[in-house]
Amino acid sequence: MEVRHELAAYLSRHAAPGSQEGIVDAELISSEAVGNAMRHTRGPVWLTVSWGAEQPVLTVYDLGEGFDPQRLLDPPDPYDDGNDDFAESGRGLLIVRALSPQVRASLRAGAGMVVEVALPVRRRRTVSHDPPRRRTTVLPALDEARPEGGFGKESFLRALVVQLAKAVEEQHGPEAAEAAVAQVGSDVGGRMEEEFRLAGEVVGRLTPEQMGESYVRLKHAIDGEFSVVEAGPNRIVLENRRCPFGESVRRAPALCRMTSSVFGGIAARNSPEGASVVLEERIAVGDPGCRVTVYLGEPPEHVVPFAHRYGGVGERATASR
Numbered sequence: 001m002e003v004r005h006e007l008a009a010y011l012s013r014h015a016a017p018g019s020q021e022g023i024v025d026a027e028l029i030s031s032e033a034v035g036n037a038m039r040h041t042r043g044p045v046w047l048t049v050s051w052g053a054e055q056p057v058l059t060v061y062d063l064g065e066g067f068d069p070q071r072l073l074d075p076p077d078p079y080d081d082g083n084d085d086f087a088e089s090g091r092g093l094l095i096v097r098a099l100s101p102q103v104r105a106s107l108r109a110g111a112g113m114v115v116e117v118a119l120p121v122r123r124r125r126t127v128s129h130d131p132p133r134r135r136t137t138v139l140p141a142l143d144e145a146r147p148e149g150g151f152g153k154e155s156f157l158r159a160l161v162v163q164l165a166k167a168v169e170e171q172h173g174p175e176a177a178e179a180a181v182a183q184v185g186s187d188v189g190g191r192m193e194e195e196f197r198l199a200g201e202v203v204g205r206l207t208p209e210q211m212g213e214s215y216v217r218l219k220h221a222i223d224g225e226f227s228v229v230e231a232g233p234n235r236i237v238l239e240n241r242r243c244p245f246g247e248s249v250r251r252a253p254a255l256c257r258m259t260s261s262v263f264g265g266i267a268a269r270n271s272p273e274g275a276s277v278v279l280e281e282r283i284a285v286g287d288p289g290c291r292v293t294v295y296l297g298e299p300p301e302h303v304v305p306f307a308h309r310y311g312g313v314g315e316r317a318t319a320s321r
Contacts (some may be wrong), residue, residue, distance in 0.1 A: 004031055007049065007058075013285045014051060025099045026119040030058055032092035033117055037062040041112060049119075052280060052293065053302035055101060056119045063112040069105040071113050126279075127175055128309040129182035129187045129257065133190045133265065145195050150221020162245055166254040177254035182308075185261025190205045192218045206270040208296065217261055219244065233296065236267070239312075240290035253284040257308070261295050264310035273297035273299050276307035 004027045011023045031049075037045045041064025048059045096103055102118040169177035196202065196214040206214065212228035215238060219226040222244040230237040249256070255302045260277040267275030276299040281287040299307050 003034065003047070009062065010049065010287070011056065011119070011121050013287060014123055014281075016122045019121050022119070022121040026056075026058075026121055029096050029099050029117055029119060032095045033058065033060045033115055036092040036096075037064070037113065038117070040064045043112070049296060051123060052278065052306075053300075054122055054287075054305065056121060056123070057119045058119055060115045060117070061108070061112065063108075063110075065111070094199060123175050123306055125305045126295070126308060127178070128307070129179045129261070130264075130268075130308075130310045131179075131183040131186050131261075135185045141250050142191075142195055142198055145199070146221065148221075149199060150192070150195065159248070162248045162252050162255065165254050165255070169252065169254055174254055177252070178257045181254050181257040182261040185258040188258075189262035191266040192262065193269065206266070208232060208236055211267055211270060211294070212238070218262070219259075225295050235296060236294040238263075238290075238292045238294075240283070240292070241288075249284045250286070256282050256284050256290075259290070260308045261310075263292060264308055267294050267296060268310035274309065274311045276303070276309050278303055278307045 007030050008023050008027050011019070011026055015023060018192075034045060034047060037060050041062040043063035045060065045062045047061065050057050050059070096117060099120060100117045101120060104114075104116045106114050108114055154249075165177050165181055168180050191212060196217060200210075202210060205271050208231040212231040215236070216228060219240070223242065224239050224240055224244045225242040226240040229235065229239055245252075245255055256279055262280055264275050264277040267277075274297065276295040278293045278295070278299075279290070280293060281289060281291040283290050295303070295307065
């Protein structure tokens, strides 16, 4: 029951408007999928949820004896006396099949099953903002960087930023607030990249590893707790357990576009084909942490509706002509 409630809360935070019926179905699917695994294993059962595309995918793992994956395509009749051992699981598989857009199962190499179930909920779509960087004299000078790296912050400035974002959202709407924050992120992110290059004597395009290092460096400088999960040629994945804006960010979720714009701008300036950022999980909307994926070049087609797009070196040069 606790897992169902936690799943429903997570889906509600990121689902498109009008998704309540799908969330209820997703709760039932999770109960049946987990219950079926628990009925056929004496060992542990665990699950994960990933939502990098339009629909979330629930994956259930167990260490039991397993079953023929074909049962997902043709589950046993729960009312057939010849299937007593699978009466309950047959009913559960029928429910999962009826409610889920896609179900897949496979036997684990050692023991047990892996069942992947697409949940009938659609992710809220996003609107991209990719403003050109503005150079102004109010940005911090490079010689103001702290010896340990990055620019510091003051509590009143944090409060000022939060209140400004909140005021713009209240007066002009969330999209206007996100656009304004994205512009600030583009400007400040460029300065942060310059500071990173100066500190590390970096020339030329940043590698994915260097980009990940720069993200962590600049976020740690303002009391974030970002870490790099993955840094490869196609994407950089980061997680965060503490927002630099503290609990105040829950009052102004548009501030998340600061992270998107800073990360995306740095990636785009170092990628001829641009970059895209997906804010998969956010402290600002109630998630326990943040999970951010930066795609280098063209992102996978299934994540495009949920990504913030940032033009590459070539795209920006063409647009400025």
